[in-house]
Structure formats: structure tokens, C-alpha cells
Amino acid sequence: YEDPLDLMDEIDALKKEKDATLLAHFYIDGDIQEIADFTGDSLKLARDAVKVETSTIVFSGVHFMAESTKILSPEKKVLLPDLNAGCSLADSCQYGDLLQFQEKLRAEGRDFETVAYINTTAKVKSLCDWIVTSGNAREIIDRVPKDKEILFVPDQHLGRYLQEVSGRNMILWPGSCMVHEIFSVQDLLRAKKNNPGSIVLAHPECPHRILEVSDFIGGTEKLRQYVMSIKEPGTFLVATEANMIHPLHKSAPQHTFIPVPGIMSSTGETCACNRCPHMALNTLQKVRDCLKYGKPEIEWQPYFDKAKDVLERSLLQ
Ligand code: 13P
Structure with missing residues (x-):
């Protein structure tokens, strides 16, 4: 020790x-x-x-x-x-698989640009036209010419969310983040009920079922900015990696932050599923x-x- x-x-x-x-x-x-x-x-x-x-x-x-x-x-x-x-997202999109899929789309005569979430390997990035993070995704999507289709890899949930906010149709790769994928709606609703008046913050890597019952959606920096903008002390349920509580609390100590649990074990205790093992x-x-x-x-x-x-x-x- x-x-x-x-x-x-x-x-x-x-x-x-x-x-x-x-x-x-x-x-x-x-x-x-x-x-x-x-x-x-x-x-x-x-x-x-x-x-x-x-x-x-x-x-x-x-x-x-x-x-x-x-x-x-x-x-x-x-x-x-x-x-x-x-990174489970980076693992879900392998170079050979992406190359093969792009070739198939080209063979079908599809005119597209590939947009990759930064959570990919450099080898995969080398096959892509644009790289986005949760912080600049919206802006980059707007840079893709309107007459092109968008192939978005590898996060299907972030991609679906971006489709919604940008109004652009996307071909989505079926990847997801192991931490965000596992949040349960039932646990979240229970936490909401136990903390009346609480505000739910969620990362756009969360599945649609979680985003649907959230009050504010954003990447980690956007979440931090949001809690700083609220001066009155409040209670926030945080649906992202649990260490995010650290910068949130440091930046806005007037608030109470409660990490949304991962799946509850049969004994009713929370497991450490909301921690990224990597x-x-x-x-x-x-x-x-x-x-x-x-x-x-x-x-x-x-x-x-x-x-x-x-x-x-x-x-x-
Ligand atoms: P952001 O910090 O850009 O929101 O991304 C979170 C993440 O996926 C880290 O792997």
C-alpha cells in the first residue's frame, strides 16, 4: 500500500x-x-x-x-x-469491417462521407472524413455537404441523437459504450421519485430510453457548464461515468450530485457498472x-x- x-x-x-x-x-x-x-x-x-x-x-x-x-x-x-x-466503442468498429462496409456502400452507388466519433482507433480514423467529439459534433455535422449521406461510426446512440438535433439522416454503426448502455430506466425513474425536484443530466452516449426521461443532455463539458449556470442549489441525477461527479462538484459545489446507478444487483445494492473499467x-x-x-x-x-x-x-x- x-x-x-x-x-x-x-x-x-x-x-x-x-x-x-x-x-x-x-x-x-x-x-x-x-x-x-x-x-x-x-x-x-x-x-x-x-x-x-x-x-x-x-x-x-x-x-x-x-x-x-x-x-x-x-x-x-x-x-x-x-x-x-x-474503449468498448473503439473496439466495436474494427478497421477491416468498416473498410468492407464502406466498399459495399460505394458499390451500391451511395454518395456518403464517414463521420467518426473520436472514440475510435487511429486506423479507423484514417478511413474517415470527419472526427467528432460530443463537444463539436453538431458543428461538424453541419460541415458535411447536404447532398451527401452520412455514415456515422461507431456510437449508434450518439448518432441517433445527432440525427434528431441536426435533422440529417445517418447510416448508423451498431456500436455503444458499455457504461452508458447499461443504465436502467427503472433505476433512473426510482432515483427521480426518491429525489423529488431533481434534474436528470445525461450524456448523449446513453440509449434513447434514458435520454427520453432526462432533463438535460450534453457531453461532459456541456454538463459542467450547465450546472455552473444554475445558481440556486439543486439536486442532479447524473447518467454518465460516476467520476464525472468530481468536476461537477468542484465547479458547482452548491448542488447535490447523485450518480445514476448501473443495474441493481439482486440484493438491491448498486454495482459499479457506472464506472468505466478502462x-x-x-x-x-x-x-x-x-x-x-x-x-x-x-x-x-x-x-x-x-x-x-x-x-x-x-x-x-
Ligand atoms: P466527452 O468527455 O467528450 O463528453 O466524452 C466522453 C467519453 O466518451 C470519454 O470516453
């Missing part, structure tokens, strides 16, 4: 010694968010990363985030505390170790060049 406070001090010292900047996504453990130089949603972190001046970036998040950072800043050493921190691989020990030993590192891959074009066009312009 290592004391978290000692580990935090050690990380602070190592950041200086190794000329490193620590970025942490809002879904990461609160202790790591506290010592990070930048925290945020996928869009803000991607933009913050290109402004970093140190020679090393430690990305406390999941693989596709660190990979995107390496692609946008090839000259930096980019470290990910655990290379196994993957994000959870980021521990203080692993952040310390990757700084100390300079690994695991994201290595440049030949297909990064193509992914760089689409990432820059979509996120930085």
Missing part, C-alpha cells in the same frame, strides 16, 4: 524532473484530476495537448485519447499509464510509474499521417 498523498507529491516532483505535463479526462479518478495540469472533455484535452510546452505528455485517459495526442503532436513523448486502457486502469501508482520509467509510450505508426489530416481538420480548424 502506498499513501495517495505521498504518491501525489512524488508525481508533482517527477513532472518537473521529467519536463512533463499531466492531462486527465473527467472520467478519471478524482485524485488524479486534482494533480493534473489540464482536465476536461475529449475536445478540450485534444486542444490543450497541442499547446503543451513540455517535452512529455502523460495522458491519464484511454488509448484513443493518448493516440490522438501523439498524432497531433508527433514531436512529443506521449505516455499512457496503462496501454490496456481501451478509465479505472489509471491509478496514482501507474501515473507515477510511467513518469518515472518513461513508458508505456505511444509509438508513431505509419497510418497516423492519414489520421493526422482528419483530426486537424476536425478538431483544430
Whole structure:
């Protein structure tokens, strides 16, 4: 056992010694968010990363985030505390399957552009015309010429939601996020009943059945902005990864935040289903170790060049 406070001090010292900047996504453990130089949603972190001046970036998040950072800043050493921190959405759309599907659509004479959620591998990004995050999706969808169809990969729920708000028809890939997919409407309605007057916040990765009974829908940064805009103390039920409570509470301490449970176990207790097991691989020990030993590192891959074009066009312009 290592004391978290000692580990935090050690990380602070190592950041200086190794000329490193620590970025942490809002879904990461609160202790790591506290010592990070930048925290945020996928869009803000991607933009913050290109402004970093140190020679090393430690990305406390999941693989596709660190990979995107390496692609946008090839000259930096980019470290990910655990290379196994993957993403169920990225896993649901494999390069070969997407290529085959695009070829089939082209053979049918369909005129389309492929829009990918940033939660994809760089190899998949290299097959796409646009990359979106929850924070810029609406804006990017508007950039796709009206006479083209849109193939949206891999999140069917975010895609369905974007169809609704943009009025554009999309061909949807059947992927979903394991954390958001598992929220139960019954649990949510019960939590609402037990907390009269509460406001339900939901990430657009949630299935339609959850969004239907939510009061406000947005990516993680949009949720944070929303709770900050409400000055009167309120109670919020939060239908996204449970660590999101950390930045919400920090930004708007006047409110009470209750994480929406994942599926209830038969004993009536909540399980930890609202925690992303990949994000959870980021521990203080692993952040310390990757700084100390300079690994695991994201290595440049030949297909990064193509992914760089689409990432820059979509996120930085
Ligand atoms: P945002 O933080 O951009 O809303 O995305 C959440 C997410 O899917 C992280 O994997």
C-alpha cells in the first residue's frame, strides 16, 4: 500500500524532473484530476495537448485519447499509464469491417462521407472524413455537404441523437459504450421519485430510453457548464461515468450530485457498472510509474499521417 498523498507529491516532483505535463479526462479518478495540469472533455484535452510546452505528455485517459495526442503532436513523448486502457466503442468498429462496409456502400452507388466519433482507433480514423467529439459534433455535422449521406461510426446512440438535433439522416454503426448502455430506466425513474425536484443530466452516449426521461443532455463539458449556470442549489441525477461527479462538484459545489446507478444487483445494492473499467486502469501508482520509467509510450505508426489530416481538420480548424 502506498499513501495517495505521498504518491501525489512524488508525481508533482517527477513532472518537473521529467519536463512533463499531466492531462486527465473527467472520467478519471478524482485524485488524479486534482494533480493534473489540464482536465476536461475529449475536445478540450485534444486542444490543450497541442499547446503543451513540455517535452512529455502523460495522458491519464484511454488509448484513443493518448493516440490522438501523439498524432497531433508527433514531436512529443506521449505516455499512457496503462496501454490496456481501451474503449468498448473503439473496439466495436474494427478497421477491416468498416473498410468492407464502406466498399459495399460505394458499390451500391451511395454518395456518403464517414463521420467518426473520436472514440475510435487511429486506423479507423484514417478511413474517415470527419472526427467528432460530443463537444463539436453538431458543428461538424453541419460541415458535411447536404447532398451527401452520412455514415456515422461507431456510437449508434450518439448518432441517433445527432440525427434528431441536426435533422440529417445517418447510416448508423451498431456500436455503444458499455457504461452508458447499461443504465436502467427503472433505476433512473426510482432515483427521480426518491429525489423529488431533481434534474436528470445525461450524456448523449446513453440509449434513447434514458435520454427520453432526462432533463438535460450534453457531453461532459456541456454538463459542467450547465450546472455552473444554475445558481440556486439543486439536486442532479447524473447518467454518465460516476467520476464525472468530481468536476461537477468542484465547479458547482452548491448542488447535490447523485450518480445514476448501473443495474441493481439482486440484493438491491448498486454495482459499479457506472464506472468505466478502462478509465479505472489509471491509478496514482501507474501515473507515477510511467513518469518515472518513461513508458508505456505511444509509438508513431505509419497510418497516423492519414489520421493526422482528419483530426486537424476536425478538431483544430
Ligand atoms: P466527452 O468527455 O467528450 O463528453 O466524452 C466522453 C467519453 O466518451 C470519454 O470516453
